[in-house]
Amino acid sequence: MNMDWTMFPCFALPALTAWILAAVMSFKGRRSWTFALAAAGLAIFFTFILCLWISLDRPPLRTMGETRLWYSFFMPSVGILVYWRWRYKWIMSFSALMAAVFIMVNLLKPEIHDRTLMPALQSPWFAPHVIVYMFAYAMFGAVTLMAICLLVRKRAAENKEMLICDNLVSTGLSFLTIGMLLGAIWASQAWGSFWSWDPKETWAFITWLAYFLYLHMRRHSSGTRTALYMLIFAFLCLQICWWGINWLPSAQGMSIHTY
Amino acid sequence: MTEKLISRPGLITGVSLTLAGLILQLLIGPVRWQALDTPVNFILLAAFPAILFTTYRIFGNSSAVMWLGSARAASASIAWTLVMVLIMGLIRQQPLPIGFEDMPAYLHFPGLHDMRTNWSFVLIFLWLLTALGMALIRVCIPLKIKRIAFLLNHLGLFVALLAGALGTPQNRHYRLTLKEGESSSQIIDPVGQPHAIPFTIELKDFDVTFYESDDYDRSNQIPKKFVSTVGISKSGKRDGTYSISVNHPARIGHWRVYQYGYDTGSDPEHAASTFEIVCNPWHGLFLTGILIMFAGAIALFVQTSKRKETAV
Numbered sequence: 001m002n003m004d005w006t007m008f009p010c011f012a013l014p015a016l017t018a019w020i021l022a023a024v025m026s027f028k029g030r031r032s033w034t035f036a037l038a039a040a041g042l043a044i045f046f047t048f049i050l051c052l053w054i055s056l057d058r059p060p061l062r063t064m065g066e067t068r069l070w071y072s073f074f075m076p077s078v079g080i081l082v083y084w085r086w087r088y089k090w091i092m093s094f095s096a097l098m099a100a101v102f103i104m105v106n107l108l109k110p111e112i113h114d115r116t117l118m119p120a121l122q123s124p125w126f127a128p129h130v131i132v133y134m135f136a137y138a139m140f141g142a143v144t145l146m147a148i149c150l151l152v153r154k155r156a157a158e159n160k161e162m163l164i165c166d167n168l169v170s171t172g173l174s175f176l177t178i179g180m181l182l183g184a185i186w187a188s189q190a191w192g193s194f195w196s197w198d199p200k201e202t203w204a205f206i207t208w209l210a211y212f213l214y215l216h217m218r219r220h221s222s223g224t225r226t227a228l229y230m231l232i233f234a235f236l237c238l239q240i241c242w243w244g245i246n247w248l249p250s251a252q253g254m255s256i257h258t259y
Numbered sequence: 260m261t262e263k264l265i266s267r268p269g270l271i272t273g274v275s276l277t278l279a280g281l282i283l284q285l286l287i288g289p290v291r292w293q294a295l296d297t298p299v300n301f302i303l304l305a306a307f308p309a310i311l312f313t314t315y316r317i318f319g320n321s322s323a324v325m326w327l328g329s330a331r332a333a334s335a336s337i338a339w340t341l342v343m344v345l346i347m348g349l350i351r352q353q354p355l356p357i358g359f360e361d362m363p364a365y366l367h368f369p370g371l372h373d374m375r376t377n378w379s380f381v382l383i384f385l386w387l388l389t390a391l392g393m394a395l396i397r398v399c400i401p402l403k404i405k406r407i408a409f410l411l412n413h414l415g416l417f418v419a420l421l422a423g424a425l426g427t428p429q430n431r432h433y434r435l436t437l438k439e440g441e442s443s444s445q446i447i448d449p450v451g452q453p454h455a456i457p458f459t460i461e462l463k464d465f466d467v468t469f470y471e472s473d474d475y476d477r478s479n480q481i482p483k484k485f486v487s488t489v490g491i492s493k494s495g496k497r498d499g500t501y502s503i504s505v506n507h508p509a510r511i512g513h514w515r516v517y518q519y520g521y522d523t524g525s526d527p528e529h530a531a532s533t534f535e536i537v538c539n540p541w542h543g544l545f546l547t548g549i550l551i552m553f554a555g556a557i558a559l560f561v562q563t564s565k566r567k568e569t570a571v
Contacts, residue, residue: 085564119484119505167563174560177412181549181556190506192432192517192537194545195423197375202348206341213337219330240348250351 003051005065005106011048012072012103015041016096019076023093026083034092038080045073058117061130064243065106070131072102074138082142088164091142098141125186133179137242139172140211140235147231150224157224165231166218173211180204191256199251203241210234268326269335276339276386280379281369288364289376292427300425307421311392328393336390339383347374384424391417408562411555419548426541434519436533437462442490446536456536458498458511464488465532467521485521487532503534514538 018041025033049069052060060066079095082088143165150157150165183204184194195201214230221227245251265273295303318324326332354373355362370377391413399410433446433454442461445453465487469480484504491498491511501509501516508517519535 119482122484123506163566167566170559170563174556174563177552177556177559181553184549185546186506188542188546189508190517192508192515192535193430193539194549197347197352199348199352202344202352206344206348209337209341209344213334213341216330216334216337220334248349250349254351 003048003055008048009107011044012107015045016100016103017041018044019079019092019096019099022076022080023096026089026092029089034083035080038076038083038092042073042076042080045076049073059127061127062117062121065109067130067134067242068102068106070134071138071141072099072106074135075099075102075141078135078138078142082168086164086167094142094145095138098138098145120190123186123190125182125189129179129182129186132175132182136172136175136179137238139168139175140238143168143172144231144235147228151228151232157228162218162224162227165228166215169211169214169231173208173215176208176211180208198257199245199248199255200241200257203237203245207234207237207241210237265335265338266331269331269338272332272386273335273339273342273383276382277379280377280382283378284370285365285368288362288367289370289373290378290381292376294428295425296428300428304421304425307388308392311389312396315393315396324393325397327390328397330394332390333394336383336387340387343374343377343380343383346371347380350374384420388417388420388424391420408555408558411551411558413555415548415550415552415555417548418551419545422541422544422548426539426545429541430539431537433536434533435460435536436522436531438529438531439463439465456514457493458514459492460516460534461490461492462487462532463490463500465521465530467523467530482521485518485532487518487534489516513540513542 018037022034022037022041025037049060052069060069075095075098076092079092082091146161146165146168150161183201187196188194210230211234214227214234217223217227217230240248245255245257314324315328350371352373352375354376355367374380395410395413395417398406399414402410433448433456435443435446437443437460439462442459444459445455447453465485467485468483470483486502486504488500488502489509490500491509493511498511503509503516503518505518508515515537517535517537519533521530521532523530
């Protein structure tokens with residue numbers, strides 16, 4: 001089968017419709033419908049990823065457009081997992097919105113996609129490293145939206161709302177840590193050192209520290225607003241690490257993480 | 260309880276360490292990691308945890324030591340480390356070329372272009388390591404099973420950071436370029452000094468395959484794979500033949516040989532292959548730290564998903 005990006009809307013739009021309907025159903029309290037619709041959307045979307053993988057003859061993880069593809073897939077996955085585990089009604093609408101944003105970016109700004117994969121990326125560590133990172137990013141995307149909502153509205157965040165943030169950050173951090181460690185092991189296989197303070201690595205470390213700072217602050221500080229601002233700051237660091245690095249003057253021509 | 264990000268002791272500690280670092284940077288120039296070369300690093304590996312433990316045992320009731328192992332001190336030390344690493348991320352890092360360290364110390368001031376040898380960075384890093392160690396002792400002795408995620412996360416990071424820092428002086432990276440048929444048992448470092456390596460490496464064969472393209476000009480082609488076949492011999496005896504490509508290094512004792520690059524030059528039939536030859540005796544300890552952190556990340560995930568349901 002030959003799948004390319006021209007087929008993307010035929011899969012992305014039905015999947016997105018299913019996720020939006022799932023969000024509506026979760027607000028109406030229809031649990032089975034929520035699960036069924038979310039799963040249907042995920043299945044449709046994953047079919048596209050899988051077919052693209054086969055026709056590219058390599059995992060679609062290299063270009064920015066390809067990582068956005070995984071992000072759009074993981075946002076609703078995280079949403080439905082969190083809904084299943086903690087029964088938060090709002091989470092599906094959050095994650096459907098995030099998925100929609102990334103699908104739109106891919107529709108409006110498709111990037112050049114080719115088949116080549118440079119030798120450093122031909123590694124069994126490649127797929128788990130990026131996929132685990134994208135999953136963590138999806139968690140942090142959800143918690144950032146939540147933090148903004150809590151900050152914008154007038155009344156202070158309640159304890160149980162802060163606990164949701166803590167849970168999302170802890171889960172995201174466990175994935176972020178695993179992604180980083182897989183990267184370190186891979187780097188020692190490919191380049192001969194676990195960590196070399198490459199700009200991408202430096203910003204990954206900054207992001208990691210920022211989220212850990214949030215968790216430590218929550219252990220001793222009653223101040224919720226500072227903690228919520230910290231979540232937004234951490235997400236900005238994550239954006240610099242993810243794509244901002246390409247525009248950062250201090251990183252120009254310095255990173256071996258440019259593909 | 261406070262709304263503040265950093266409490267007063269955290270602010271005072273951070274400012275003092277940063278200032279002390281700046282003074283040291285002005286007076287004696289950048290940190291020379293080479294000063295920690297064997298046996299100093301092995302002594303520190305044993306001494307540092309021992310000092311932390313003894314301090315905790317003797318002064319454990321003093322407010323300063325109690326503070327050092329607290330969550331507040333953890334936040335403060337993480338926040339200061341974050342500031343230092345942010346500087347590293349925002350200011351282009353360009354270590355001085357080898358041979359320039361002997362310039363007058365004040366010319367390295369404030370040394371923000373090479374944070375790894377910046378005294379403020381190193382002192383803040385030492386504080387982070389101390390806070391980590393103290394927190395481990397405070398929380399994990401005696402060990403309770405519900406503290407397992409805490410133990411693994413903090414211990415793994417402690418081991419990895421310690422191995423990374425103490426291994427620095429012994430972590431050697433060299434480049435070596437060979438043409439087919441050539442062999443060498445010494446490498447030239449970036450200053451031009453020859454160094455002997457404990458084996459002889461001979462490039463027997465080198466192959467590049469390119470991605471198919473319509474373009475016949477090789478300089479525009481993208482390599483798919485490049486493989487060096489090398490023979491290794493130790494003190495005249497043949498050790499074996501290795502096939503080395505990117506992501507597939509050869510391991511010879513503490514040494515690893517990586518495929519770094521190649522140069523087809525004008526004569527594509529006799530390409531030159533470049534290797535990165537690495538010796539890091541601390542590889543194993545760093546890897547141990549990473550694996551402990553790996554287990555810690557899984558434990559954190561399990562612990563979080565077991566938390567009480569708090570439906571909204």
